[in-house]
Amino acid sequence: MLPENLPEMIAKRVPQRLDLSSVSRRGFLLGVTASAGGLAIGFRPAQATEATSTEATSDAANPLEAYIEIAEDGSVTVLSSQFDMGQGSYHGLATLVVEELGCGWEKLSVRGVNGNTALYGNIAFGGAFQGSGGSTSIFTSWDRYRQAAATARAMLTQAAAQEWGVPAGEITIADGLIGHGDKAASLGAFAAAAAKLPVPGDVTLKAPDTWTEIGNPDLKRYDRVGKTKGQQDFTLDVKLPGMLTAVMIHPPKFGATVKSVDAAQAKAQPGVVDVVTIHRGVAVVAKDMWSAITGRDLVTVEWDESQAETRGTEQILSEYRALLDQPPQAVARNDGDTAAALAAADRVLEADYEFPFLAHAAMEPLNAAARMNADGTLEVWGGHQMPDLYQHIVSQVTGVDMANIRMHIMKTGGGFGRRAVGDADVVSEAVAIGQAIGWKAPVKVQWTRENDMRGGRYRPAYTHRLKAGLDKDGNIVAWENHIVGQSIMAGGPFGGMVQNGIDPTSVEGASNLPYAIPNLSVGLTTTDVKVPVLWWRSVGSTHTAYTTEAFLDEIAEAVGKDPVALRLDLLKDHPRHAAVLKLAAEKAGWGKPVAEGRALGIAVHESFQSYVAQVAEVSMEDGEIRVHRVVCAVDCGIAVNPDTIKAQMEGGVGFGLGAILREEITMTDGEVDQGNYDLYEPLRIDAMPVVEVHIVDSDANPTGVGEPGVPPIGPAVANAVAKLTGNRIRTLPMAKGMTT
Amino acid sequence: MTKFTLNGTEHTLDVDPGMPLLWALRDHVGLTGTKFGCGLAQCGACTVHVDGVPMRSCQTFVGDIEGASVTTIEGLSDKVAETVQQVWADLDVPQCGYCQSGQIMSAVALLTETQKPSDADIDDAMAGNLCRCATYHRIRAAIHEAANRLEA
Numbered sequence: 001m002l003p004e005n006l007p008e009m010i011a012k013r014v015p016q017r018l019d020l021s022s023v024s025r026r027g028f029l030l031g032v033t034a035s036a037g038g039l040a041i042g043f044r045p046a047q048a049t050e051a052t053s054t055e056a057t058s059d060a061a062n063p064l065e066a067y068i069e070i071a072e073d074g075s076v077t078v079l080s081s082q083f084d085m086g087q088g089s090y091h092g093l094a095t096l097v098v099e100e101l102g103c104g105w106e107k108l109s110v111r112g113v114n115g116n117t118a119l120y121g122n123i124a125f126g127g128a129f130q131g132s133g134g135s136t137s138i139f140t141s142w143d144r145y146r147q148a149a150a151t152a153r154a155m156l157t158q159a160a161a162q163e164w165g166v167p168a169g170e171i172t173i174a175d176g177l178i179g180h181g182d183k184a185a186s187l188g189a190f191a192a193a194a195a196k197l198p199v200p201g202d203v204t205l206k207a208p209d210t211w212t213e214i215g216n217p218d219l220k221r222y223d224r225v226g227k228t229k230g231q232q233d234f235t236l237d238v239k240l241p242g243m244l245t246a247v248m249i250h251p252p253k254f255g256a257t258v259k260s261v262d263a264a265q266a267k268a269q270p271g272v273v274d275v276v277t278i279h280r281g282v283a284v285v286a287k288d289m290w291s292a293i294t295g296r297d298l299v300t301v302e303w304d305e306s307q308a309e310t311r312g313t314e315q316i317l318s319e320y321r322a323l324l325d326q327p328p329q330a331v332a333r334n335d336g337d338t339a340a341a342l343a344a345a346d347r348v349l350e351a352d353y354e355f356p357f358l359a360h361a362a363m364e365p366l367n368a369a370a371r372m373n374a375d376g377t378l379e380v381w382g383g384h385q386m387p388d389l390y391q392h393i394v395s396q397v398t399g400v401d402m403a404n405i406r407m408h409i410m411k412t413g414g415g416f417g418r419r420a421v422g423d424a425d426v427v428s429e430a431v432a433i434g435q436a437i438g439w440k441a442p443v444k445v446q447w448t449r450e451n452d453m454r455g456g457r458y459r460p461a462y463t464h465r466l467k468a469g470l471d472k473d474g475n476i477v478a479w480e481n482h483i484v485g486q487s488i489m490a491g492g493p494f495g496g497m498v499q500n501g502i503d504p505t506s507v508e509g510a511s512n513l514p515y516a517i518p519n520l521s522v523g524l525t526t527t528d529v530k531v532p533v534l535w536w537r538s539v540g541s542t543h544t545a546y547t548t549e550a551f552l553d554e555i556a557e558a559v560g561k562d563p564v565a566l567r568l569d570l571l572k573d574h575p576r577h578a579a580v581l582k583l584a585a586e587k588a589g590w591g592k593p594v595a596e597g598r599a600l601g602i603a604v605h606e607s608f609q610s611y612v613a614q615v616a617e618v619s620m621e622d623g624e625i626r627v628h629r630v631v632c633a634v635d636c637g638i639a640v641n642p643d644t645i646k647a648q649m650e651g652g653v654g655f656g657l658g659a660i661l662r663e664e665i666t667m668t669d670g671e672v673d674q675g676n677y678d679l680y681e682p683l684r685i686d687a688m689p690v691v692e693v694h695i696v697d698s699d700a701n702p703t704g705v706g707e708p709g710v711p712p713i714g715p716a717v718a719n720a721v722a723k724l725t726g727n728r729i730r731t732l733p734m735a736k737g738m739t740t
Numbered sequence: 741m742t743k744f745t746l747n748g749t750e751h752t753l754d755v756d757p758g759m760p761l762l763w764a765l766r767d768h769v770g771l772t773g774t775k776f777g778c779g780l781a782q783c784g785a786c787t788v789h790v791d792g793v794p795m796r797s798c799q800t801f802v803g804d805i806e807g808a809s810v811t812t813i814e815g816l817s818d819k820v821a822e823t824v825q826q827v828w829a830d831l832d833v834p835q836c837g838y839c840q841s842g843q844i845m846s847a848v849a850l851l852t853e854t855q856k857p858s859d860a861d862i863d864d865a866m867a868g869n870l871c872r873c874a875t876y877h878r879i880r881a882a883i884h885e886a887a888n889r890l891e892a
Binding site: 085086087088220221223224225226227228229230231232233234236237239245288289290293361362363364365411412413414415416446448449643647650651652653654655657658676677678682683684685686688689690691 | 779837874
């Protein structure tokens with residue numbers, strides 16, 4: 001019922017590889033429309049360089065196509081192509097607009113939009129589709145939104161100059177006011193006039209030394225106050241007149257399907273409106289959440305488990321361990337002759353690593369709401385991280401034409417990868433339930449925590465085997481890494497990115513190892529397991545950074561070299577890695593005495609073209625790992641929002657630390673053991689270290705920070721623990737690995 | 741019929757006394773600042789004050805609050821609360837913001853009870869409030885800063 005692959009038109013445009021360095025940021029033109037006395041700056045095909053009426057180009061399903069709207073009252077709306085799940089992308093895009101437009105923050109708001117791939121397609125994804133992922137939101141928006149804002153500024157300036165009869169060069173725009181001499185007016189006063197002007201072909205962006213917003217360390221997020229007062233609305237809070245609430249019963253084993261349903265008792269329960277079977281299970285539809293939850297307890301479902309995954313995680317991982325003894329199925333990188341170099345080496349080190357399935361476990365359990373209107377338009381509210389794809393799936397499930405579907409992009413209570421899912425799981429449930437009850441009322445499907453925890457789409461489990469060959473002087477002459485695990489992309493909408501048996505997300509961080517080692521091979525064995533998997537904050541680097549950086553420390557110990565000195569020797573061609581490594585080491589006091597009973601561990605890793613090094617100061621307390629302080633250095637190019645960058649590094653440390661210390665999804669006979677935060681416990685405040693963040697000064701184009709803070713913390717802690725205890729933890733989570 | 745005081749105003753709820761206060765507040769009163777995270781008192785996103793004590797509203801039932809005084813994030817108003825919310829904004833604590841109503845309810849209760857909390861006091865009071873964005877570093881700083889401002 002659901003598409004196995006993206007629509008053809010999208011699929012063929014998905015690049016085979018995400019390589020930000022080769023992406024063209026240009027190739028778009030700005031257009032303009034008048035909007036009810038205001039101005040909207042956005043994209044138009046090249047021929048449309050003159051102002052056109054909005055009526056001709058927008059419709060209910062795809063709202064005004066633009067990046068910025070300026071209303072008559074001077075309010076400015078940034079229309080964000082990028083999704084905000086807490087990482088601050090809305091604030092980042094707003095910063096670019098405020099900087100170039102001079103509109104100030106007071107009358108600014110940001111709204112998620114979709115419906116025009118040419119306008120909103122992610123440049124990092126070749127412009128093929130709209131989506132947020134891979135920490136690309138600032139990357140894809142850097143030129144677009146600055147250009148749009150600068151264009152708006154130029155046109156407002158021109159309009160004011162004409163009206164006041166003064167040279168455009170004498171007009172100023174700042175803090176939402178257009179000024180000349182003693183004249184001042186709101187941006188809105190000239191919006192309509194500006195919309196009638198031709199769009200300037202070329203505008204000059206502000207020089208970096210005149211920036212007041214970009215790089216301002218004191219700038220706070222525009223959305224912070226509402227979030228301290230309970231005023232930020234999430235999908236959970238969507239309430240439509242007459243809306244019903246649905247809760248799901250999902251198959252207990254992945255791949256099982258509904259055989260039969262006994263819902264008689266539930267339907268007799270007050271408040272329960274209906275019980276319907278849809279493509280993903282059984283939905284209990286009720287007048288409120290509590291009625292739905294209590295009704296659900298009264299439903300009995302018999303499942304067809306003939307196609308289900310029935311293995312437990314012990315069995316799956318034991319099969320993975322055995323696969324490490326076989327040659328890899330595919331080779332992701334092959335420099336020199338690793339086998340020969342290992343055979344000829346003076347010494348060979350070898351280590352196996354094991355990583356569990358991980359849940360995203362965002363605070364807001366998945367949800368979506370849908371309403372069919374009398375005019376045949378369908379509205380869908382949710383955390384639409386890939387809105388065009390979701391719109392397509394909604395169309396497939398309901399038969400409603402794409403043009404009649406309106407996606408409301410909500411802010412969400414976290415994401416961490418979970419809301420960019422190829423089958424639009426919860427969104428498809430909402431519209432399927434709506435369809436099943438004949439659209440007699442708007443409906444919201446709200447997963448309980450157990451639905452969310454047991455609903456699959458985990459960071460895959462992996463095993464790695466690393467080998468290093470050392471010559472008699474202790475130089476690393478060979479490096480071999482064999483990775484075993486499921487592909488995230490195979491069989492889904494991004495399956496086309498799996499080339500020659502290599503899913504790039506399985507090997508990223510390992511296949512692009514920056515260290516200068518002449519013979520280097522990275523192999524991959526992709527397993528066939530029916531546990532649904534997905535990207536999880538920093539994706540492949542969640543496991544590759546751990547193995548590469550922990551193993552390198554083992555080598556350093558074996559050859560008697562300082563871990564920082566060894567890395568710097570191997571990073572001569574990678575100055576950005578080396579710079580963050582040196583900065584973190586220096587700020588952490590690397591090489592100086594540490595407090596009694598404590599040790600420092602370090603790691604450096606690049607992900608999504610941002611470079612992060614972290615030093616963890618660790619002690620052991622009653623056999624448990626205690627991380628006291630983490631010093632983090634980050635190079636993400638130009639620091640658009642320094643405080644957001646710090647927040648993402650702090651949060652990345654906490655998110656990554658929770659995962660390596662305790663988090664683990666296990667299965668017994670195919671059924672997930674953990675259902676809630678009691679058994680799957682993310683980091684709590686009592687285990688949060690002090691985090692110090694140092695941002696490398698850079699004039700390189702900005703890259704992302706949502707994910708790159710996560711990878712180094714695991715190996716940094718592991719390396720410190722090894723110093724303290726001699727125990728090299730190779731099985732995660734550490735609570736388990738300490739004892740095995 | 742359950743009678744109680746909600747954010748300073750007398751209120752009556754005509755729902756199943758076994759309904760968690762969380763869902764009564766959200767679905768029947770229409771106050772949505774209190775969030776659902778786990779339903780098992782494991783995450784603290786649904787924290788409200790019942791007679792001044794921070795409680796998980798997902799495990800507090802309508803039948804339990806007869807005659808009680810309930811305060812939600814929407815009803816915070818005293819000096820401690822105002823200071824906490826101001827510091828939260830000044831230190832840019834929230835990321836996604838979903839857990840922050842619960843965090844603030846717990847922090848206000850802590851600072852109302854303990855004027856100068858230590859790190860250990862903060863751990864005790866706040867460890868029941870999960871933040872998956874891990875804004876803990878700033879939560880801790882914000883509580884110390886709020887204590888300083890309240891003392892001044």
